[in-house]
Amino acid sequence: MEMINLTIDHKPVVVRKGTTVLKAASSIGIDIPTLCYMKLDDMNIENKPGGCRVCVVEVKGRRNLAPACCTEATEGMEISTHTIRVVNARRTVVELILSDHPADCLICAKSGNCELQDMAHHLGIRQIHYEGAKSMYREDTSPAIIRDINKCIMCRRCETMCNDVQTVGVLSAINRGFNAVVAPAFEMNLDHSVCTYCGQCVAVCPTGALTEVDQTGAVIRALSDPTKTVIVQTAPAVRAALGEEFGMPAGTLVTGKMVAALRRLGFDYVFDTDFAADLTILEEGTELLNRLSAFMEGDKNVKLPILTSCCPAWVKFFEHSFPELKDIPSTARSPQQMFGSIAKTYFADKINVKRENLVVVSIMPCLAKKYESSRPEFSVNGNPDVDYALTTRELAHLINLGNIEFKSLPNEEFDAPLGESTGAAVIFGTTGGVIEAAVRTAYEIFTGKPLPRIDFEELRGMDGLRKATIDFNGTPIHIGIAHGLGNARKLLEDIQAGHSEFHAIEIMSCPGGCIGGGGQPYHHGNAEILKKRQRAIYSEDRNKILRKSHENPYIVKLYEEFLGAPMSEKAHHLLHTKYFDRS
Amino acid sequence: MTISYQLKRVDFIFKNENDWEDVLSKSISRTPQELINELISSELKGRGGAGFPTGLKWKLSSEEGDDTKYVICNADEGEPGTFKDREILSRVPFKVLTSMAVCGHVIGAKEGYIYLRGEYFFLQPELNKAISEFEYYCKEINLDFKIRIFMGSGAYICGEETALFESMEGKRGEPRNKPPYPSSYGYMGKPTVINNVETLAHTFTIFKYGAKRFYDLGVQYSRGSKLFSVSGDTPKPGIYELELGMSLADFVDEFGDGDTKAVQVGGASGFLVPRKRFNETAIGFQGKLTGISLPTGGSMMLFNSSRSMFNVLDNYLEFFREESCGQCTPCRVGCQQLLSGIKAVKRGEKNAQYLDKLMRLAETMQYTAKCGLGQSVANSFSSIVENFREEMIY
Numbered sequence: 001m002e003m004i005n006l007t008i009d010h011k012p013v014v015v016r017k018g019t020t021v022l023k024a025a026s027s028i029g030i031d032i033p034t035l036c037y038m039k040l041d042d043m044n045i046e047n048k049p050g051g052c053r054v055c056v057v058e059v060k061g062r063r064n065l066a067p068a069c070c071t072e073a074t075e076g077m078e079i080s081t082h083t084i085r086v087v088n089a090r091r092t093v094v095e096l097i098l099s100d101h102p103a104d105c106l107i108c109a110k111s112g113n114c115e116l117q118d119m120a121h122h123l124g125i126r127q128i129h130y131e132g133a134k135s136m137y138r139e140d141t142s143p144a145i146i147r148d149i150n151k152c153i154m155c156r157r158c159e160t161m162c163n164d165v166q167t168v169g170v171l172s173a174i175n176r177g178f179n180a181v182v183a184p185a186f187e188m189n190l191d192h193s194v195c196t197y198c199g200q201c202v203a204v205c206p207t208g209a210l211t212e213v214d215q216t217g218a219v220i221r222a223l224s225d226p227t228k229t230v231i232v233q234t235a236p237a238v239r240a241a242l243g244e245e246f247g248m249p250a251g252t253l254v255t256g257k258m259v260a261a262l263r264r265l266g267f268d269y270v271f272d273t274d275f276a277a278d279l280t281i282l283e284e285g286t287e288l289l290n291r292l293s294a295f296m297e298g299d300k301n302v303k304l305p306i307l308t309s310c311c312p313a314w315v316k317f318f319e320h321s322f323p324e325l326k327d328i329p330s331t332a333r334s335p336q337q338m339f340g341s342i343a344k345t346y347f348a349d350k351i352n353v354k355r356e357n358l359v360v361v362s363i364m365p366c367l368a369k370k371y372e373s374s375r376p377e378f379s380v381n382g383n384p385d386v387d388y389a390l391t392t393r394e395l396a397h398l399i400n401l402g403n404i405e406f407k408s409l410p411n412e413e414f415d416a417p418l419g420e421s422t423g424a425a426v427i428f429g430t431t432g433g434v435i436e437a438a439v440r441t442a443y444e445i446f447t448g449k450p451l452p453r454i455d456f457e458e459l460r461g462m463d464g465l466r467k468a469t470i471d472f473n474g475t476p477i478h479i480g481i482a483h484g485l486g487n488a489r490k491l492l493e494d495i496q497a498g499h500s501e502f503h504a505i506e507i508m509s510c511p512g513g514c515i516g517g518g519g520q521p522y523h524h525g526n527a528e529i530l531k532k533r534q535r536a537i538y539s540e541d542r543n544k545i546l547r548k549s550h551e552n553p554y555i556v557k558l559y560e561e562f563l564g565a566p567m568s569e570k571a572h573h574l575l576h577t578k579y580f581d582r583s
Numbered sequence: 584m585t586i587s588y589q590l591k592r593v594d595f596i597f598k599n600e601n602d603w604e605d606v607l608s609k610s611i612s613r614t615p616q617e618l619i620n621e622l623i624s625s626e627l628k629g630r631g632g633a634g635f636p637t638g639l640k641w642k643l644s645s646e647e648g649d650d651t652k653y654v655i656c657n658a659d660e661g662e663p664g665t666f667k668d669r670e671i672l673s674r675v676p677f678k679v680l681t682s683m684a685v686c687g688h689v690i691g692a693k694e695g696y697i698y699l700r701g702e703y704f705f706l707q708p709e710l711n712k713a714i715s716e717f718e719y720y721c722k723e724i725n726l727d728f729k730i731r732i733f734m735g736s737g738a739y740i741c742g743e744e745t746a747l748f749e750s751m752e753g754k755r756g757e758p759r760n761k762p763p764y765p766s767s768y769g770y771m772g773k774p775t776v777i778n779n780v781e782t783l784a785h786t787f788t789i790f791k792y793g794a795k796r797f798y799d800l801g802v803q804y805s806r807g808s809k810l811f812s813v814s815g816d817t818p819k820p821g822i823y824e825l826e827l828g829m830s831l832a833d834f835v836d837e838f839g840d841g842d843t844k845a846v847q848v849g850g851a852s853g854f855l856v857p858r859k860r861f862n863e864t865a866i867g868f869q870g871k872l873t874g875i876s877l878p879t880g881g882s883m884m885l886f887n888s889s890r891s892m893f894n895v896l897d898n899y900l901e902f903f904r905e906e907s908c909g910q911c912t913p914c915r916v917g918c919q920q921l922l923s924g925i926k927a928v929k930r931g932e933k934n935a936q937y938l939d940k941l942m943r944l945a946e947t948m949q950y951t952a953k954c955g956l957g958q959s960v961a962n963s964f965s966s967i968v969e970n971f972r973e974e975m976i977y
Contacts, residue, residue: 051911053952056951064950067760071760088947092944093912096917096944100916130920130941131923131924131927132919133920175909176740176907176909177905178904178905178909180915
């Protein structure tokens with residue numbers, strides 16, 4: 001490995017060849033401010049267009065300043081990171097961005113979480129010397145994402161996520177010069193595009209240009225309506241991240257406090273999407289076993305591999321890009337929708353409330369869940385199974401609005417019956433979790449024997465594409481896992497070409513799975529946060545007494561009292577769905 | 584027509600190209616090293632405007648150890664006020680094709696592209712004919728070199744070499760971060776020589792007559808001749824091949840209308856020279872000439888006293904505002920705010936001191952913008968505002 005010697009602010013530093021000036025500087029504790037640059041370590045995600053020009057530094061011997069994020073360190077380089085010329089250039093650049101920015105910070109959805117705001121503060125900008133035109137683009141509202149493109153600073157992070165990581169290709173720079181902006185082709189609306197609403201663009205946007213559709217107002221109205229019974233379900237990944245919004249360290253599990261907060265907000269019942277995740281495992285696991293045994297009995301028409309269908313962005317992705325594969329994914333609805341369906345039938349009957357008067361709110365780490373709940377097939381006579389899907393961030397806003405001191409809340413338990421869950425359901429929140437949960441149940445049903453071990457380390461991790469073979473008592477089951485739609489695309493292309501080796505594949509749209517969802521607290525490019533959330537999820541699983549979905553007593557009861565058996569006709573009607581060709 | 588003594592007309596570029604077959608077969612029988620040495624000793628510098636030594640460019644690419652390399656002829660002639668490449672390609676296309684093939688021989692490339700400006704679509708049929716004739720001859724002499732035309736779509740920025748590569752690769756035309764330079768990482772990430780049309784026409788001359796013939800023209804640091812596209816307030820607009828190193832005063836004597844107030848050297852991204860500086864300004868590359876020496880892609884726009892320099896600058900800034908790729912902040916927003924700024928001063932909404940702020944902004948753009956476009960806006964802005972400040976205000 002060739003090593004490079006250089007000096008940064010007169011301090012000598014030795015780095016590997018190929019290291020950028022930015023990285024070399026940070027290795028000796030010199031922080032060069034950046035704005036457009038973003039890197040998620042270990043996930044192969046990097047955005048460095050060298051566009052914002054905030055990270056410029058002085059390189060001795062060069063006439064112009066060089067962007068530290070994309071300038072490679074070379075032998076003998078002498079870098080100065082804060083000469084008067086550099087500081088003035090940085091300030092001018094940020095002033096220019098602000099001169100073309102609607103300065104509505106006080107009421108901006110991103111206020112307090114905005115990297116541009118932080119940068120302006122960091123550089124002490126108190127006046128914008130250069131005034132002039134401001135971009136005037138229209139707002140674009142979709143079921144999940146709002147684009148307020150006047151706030152776009154052309155950092156291109158969303159473009160990197162949408163094109164390089166997700167390979168969806170909706171967002172890219174259009175127009176030239178001052179009018180250049182990131183938008184769908186021909187400035188069409190997001191809901192006319194092939195956008196999957198995965199929300200990774202929102203997750204990385206440094207400003208308020210891309211935000212979620214805010215449904216907190218509607219939820220508050222429902223909560224204050226005495227004629228409505230309002231129940232809430234919380235997705236597994238939420239509890240591993242919500243604490244961050246209240247200043248708790250990343251990876252703090254706040255399940256009990258979250259339940260307490262929701263109860264104080266006035267929800268009549270606080271339930272858990274994890275309950276529905278256990279239900280999903282029974283339906284999806286049974287479907288997998290049915291297909292597997294049919295396949296082993298020589299049925300040529302059986303479709304394998306089976307693909308998970310919990311992730312609504314992934315569902316929309318294959319409906320657009322791989323419609324010919326639409327009979328391969330499991331027909332099981334996602335946990336959110338299973339919950340809504342059961343809540344508005346089984347549970348509504350139980351508490352004797354009419355469907356119209358029961359409001360189901362879900363708390364999700366996800367933006368696509370907003371879209372999913374609005375899909376027409378998930379409603380009965382115009383009444384949706386899930387009325388509102390809030391993000392983790394929106395829940396934090398609600399808690400703040402409710403004057404609730406989150407950190408000092410006691411730990412409380414979910415309500416019965418839809419609040420009970422097993423460890424298998426909790427790990428739905430991270431990549432590999434759904435398939436691990438499915439393996440735990442499918443193994444026992446298939447072999448009729450208890451699992452020799454519960455933790456399947458071979459299915460865990462952060463690699464974008466993983467595979468493992470699980471021994472089902474002599475029958476090897478090949479399992480594939482992808483997170484990030486770009487990785488999913490590779491597996492799907494293999495299936496299309498007919499050389500997929502897998503029996504079952506788990507696909508999650510977001511890097512890291514739901515813990516890295518578009519509705520989670522902003523990670524601002526720090527991949528370490530995602531890993532801590534993942535660890536928190538696994539620790540919750542380990543601390544559960546019941547860790548296999550089919551052992552959930554309330555699930556057993558639900559089948560006994562209401563559904564009959566997995567894949568029964570009633571289960572089909574309420575818990576399964578079909579997919580559409582959207583190409 | 585009177586010819587100034589100081590202004591030396593030359594006639595190489597458009598001279599008969601009928602012996603191209605001879606030049607090609609003789610050149611490729613020489614070793615790459617010989618050809619590179621010939622080019623280096625001619626001191627030919629790039630004629631697109633930036634003036635990078637052509638021999639060195641070829642040498643760097645020839646030293647790259649890659650099986651696939653490319654030769655690209657930059658015919659995206661988009662600088663306001665230049666129209667010479669169009670003439671070269673329509674009148675002496677074989678000179679350009681020959682030089683591309685020789686370059687392929689030197690660096691080890693088997694494919695060449697002509698990136699043709701979108702508006703020059705009408706050149707395509709004739710050029711394609713020339714290419715097939717050329718390739719037929721290549722086959723005859725067993726030279727494996729193919730040339731294709733790639734049509735641009737009308738973006739000025741795609742004349743910037745790395746934006747040109749992006750455009751050819753089917754992406755949005757945006758300049759890349761440099762380094763790496765095209766000689767090692769160009770089209771498709773492969774070592775690439777990219778030369779202006781005129782540069783290639785000159786290399787033909789050099790291979791035909793030898794380096795000395797070329798070197799003897801011009802002055803120190805600015806050797807050879809160059810095509811100038813003369814336009815504006817002149818009685819004889821057109822294309823002229825002149826020796827480098829002439830003083831602007833002599834140029835104006837020849838081409839001015841007797842009332843020349845200023846000359847814009849090098850198009851919108853070049854410099855405006857007011858009358859009082861004509862004598863001390865020479866046309867050529869930076870060197871130890873007396874006074875200022877201005878490089879140029881060959882655009883010479885003359886303005887007489889009837890012209891408002893405010894309108895000239897306004898026009899340039901409108902152009903940059905539209906033609907910036909929009910990628911980097913200084914250029915995307917800077918061009919717009921310079922434009923808004925001079926308008927505000929003109930309307931009296933801002934006081935005259937605001938011009939000083941704008942000058943500082945232009946200077947910052949010069950050393951922070953990502954590519955040559957954003958960096959060069961300050962050239963015309965500062966030279967116009969500095970010399971015609973009162974026209975900006977009143």
